[in-house]
Amino acid sequence: MSHSRITVRNLKIGATTDSGRRVEIIKGVSFDIAPGEIVALIGESGSGKTTIALSLMGHTRSGCFIEEGNIHLGDAEITSMSERARASLRGTKVSYVPQSAAAAFNPSKRIMDQVIEITKIHKLMPRDKAEEKAVELFKALALPHYDTIGSRYPHQVSGGQLQRLSAAMALIGDPDLVIFDEPTTALDVTTQIEVLRAFKSVMANGGISGVYVSHDLAVVAQVADRIIVLKGGVIQEEGTAEQILHNPTHSYTKELLSAFEPVLHEAIVSPTAAKHTAPILEVRNLFAGYGPVHNGEPSAKILKDVNLVLPRGRNLGVIGESGSGKSTLARAISGILPPYRGEVLIDGYEMPHALKSRSKEELRRSQIVFQLADTALNPAHSIGAILGRPLTFYHGMKGAERDARVVELLDMVRLPANLRHRLPGELSGGQKQRINLARALAADPDLILCDEITSALDTVVAAAIIDLLKELQRELDLSYMFISHDLSTVEAICDDVLVMYKGEVVEALPARDMSSKAEHPYSKLLISSIPQLDTGWLSSLEQDPDLVAEFALR
């Protein structure tokens, strides 16, 4: 195997659970990486992709341990090394680009000190040489103010810049292998393009091998030569990027790919639409913001003059990048953040601005479902109690009547009735999000505000949630406002789409014509930035630099 840079043979990694049980999380994995090759590890959460990537550095997270197998990095055999010998390889032979650079940079140290720390730890070069090299890398990674950015603290630069700085940190010691652990997952799409391009060009110039861990096939298609598909700690399929994308053989790979297929939404005719002439939701000239209020206006104004109409039985998508005010819009409509100007009408009735001044009936009509079921569900309450509370609050249900309704609600979201005795912590991510949805359904709402409800879920799980939302809509005559940064999800469920940018609605258009009919320059930029399942997409993508300079959040 002298021609391979890294050789993994029959790798098995075990873990000890909190209850002391031992489980195998990587079940005999073997692969090779050639010099200059970039290999992607792809799979859903829990598939073991990050565990494998970290083991290439001889590192396992606490509670995990390498049970069996060999990892060769060049001539070095990592599995049998002492911790001190492994430390001497880290940063010099193999280095790491983390998922969230914002968390991986020490908040109390300057960026430059952290970027060149590898040269200091391994005594590679004098400080001034290291700083010179770092500035060159900053330049190669297209960072703005590359000669002074190093003197700042991590909180003083943007997320996309930090992610590129973390790549500079990984490359400073001239490693043979760089591990990218979902490095663009936390970024906005317009930012992601720049970061991916920067990664690609520095990797190609140096002839460095790479491991790219991701759950996003479209992103992986842009950077990887070869793709390894993982599930449950086992390699399902391995092949070149073209092979995997166009001729997948394994059923799981096909499932992953089909979740990417745009399924255009067919409008559902509401059975009661004829009776109700008023739209289910109408927002007129809405302004909202945060911070101390002076003269009736908050200091940080977020939403500016937002108008929208959502007819009964239809679904409205709200898209935009982080900071565009999507979530603030949902919070303002629901009254959690009372708007300071404008009107919110639900089913033709004007709602009081603040949550606490709305009546029970007004509250019942619109429900909100939050992005993270983990934080939205009280970990100390059983599922039965979580679903029972709104039943008592809105409908005064008690005892057997309430229990029967809880079982019905679980059935609606396709979960077994015995789940009501469990705690949220004992459920999977997809199950928790279903409970989150069931809690909203408990109120018998007409309108559900969905705030990024599929963003934290794996592709396949998210697709199932979208199907569930559609079924529920047909059965229960619901309307959704669906907030997301993921355009294909919005396409799959929405009739109309609002594009938001810096708190304003810049464009409203039908969802199915989103790509072809967008007219506002920001909408065009945003839509063209969504990675496509095509290995040549990134290299052939041309974006107007003026447009990028004006709108991209970099």
Place this chain on the structure above:
Amino acid sequence: MRHKHKPWFLVSQRLGIAFLTLIIVSFAVFFATELLPGDVAEVLLGQAATPEAVAALRESMGLDTPALGRFIGWLLGLAQGDLGTSYVNNMTVAELISGRLSNSLKLAGIVTLVSVPIALTLGIGAAMWQGSLFDRGISILTISVISVPEFMVATLSVLIFAVWLGWLPALSFGADTSSFLEMLRAYAMPVITLSFVVSAQMIRMTRAAVIETINTPYVEMALLKGALRSRMVISHALPNALGPIANAVALSLSYLVGGVIIVETIFNYPGVAKLMVDAVATRDLPLIQSCAMIFCVSYLSLITLADMIAILSNPRLR
């Protein structure tokens, strides 16, 4: 959102709050003492005194003026640097306290010099080798020290080192302190006892604060850059744990000025804590007030100092 506050603004805000706390505490102590049954006139004249004699003494001491008036008078005096005069022996409070305070500060200073470096080293070490035999040993030791009352530690050490072994003098004050070695011997037992008590809490808090930062992604990142354990902890974890550690240390040390009455009694050490307890027994208000102010000032300055360290160690606030 960016923090627009400048550090000096944050610091002066802390100082302002500290000053306000001081006024409130002095008010509370004054009126709490007023609520106690009996007053200094009754104490001085004893049980056999006639009501007329007590009344006459009260009048001559100015105790018959309303409490609020006396409080304001005392406060005005304090503003001019006058701590007042003791009711009991007509000495100025400044004179009564000065000797005692320097004794207390000397003891507190020595205990600080001994306990803080040891506590920080043990706490950081326990965090660094979390779960090891060393860590578990430290945990058991600190929990036992916290749960055993300090009079037990003090009495036991007197019994062992002074009575049975005869190595150290049982009483610190009045012992021969002419040579350095003699001084060391004289202070050994109170210092050891107090160090035990204040270190335990500091060790536990330091360990917890460091472990919390060790579990952050940026410390894992340092590991993946090839850093050894010592560098990870000292260069990456510790600077971010400085705020909570400084607060834990300040809280423990503030106890050393006013809270050491048991140790002062057992080792017959003339510090301010004992002075205040005696003053309460005789209802000597000016003395009680001044002692309370000293305790409060030392507590507040330690806490404010810790807050300032926390602010200055965090670039996002600086």
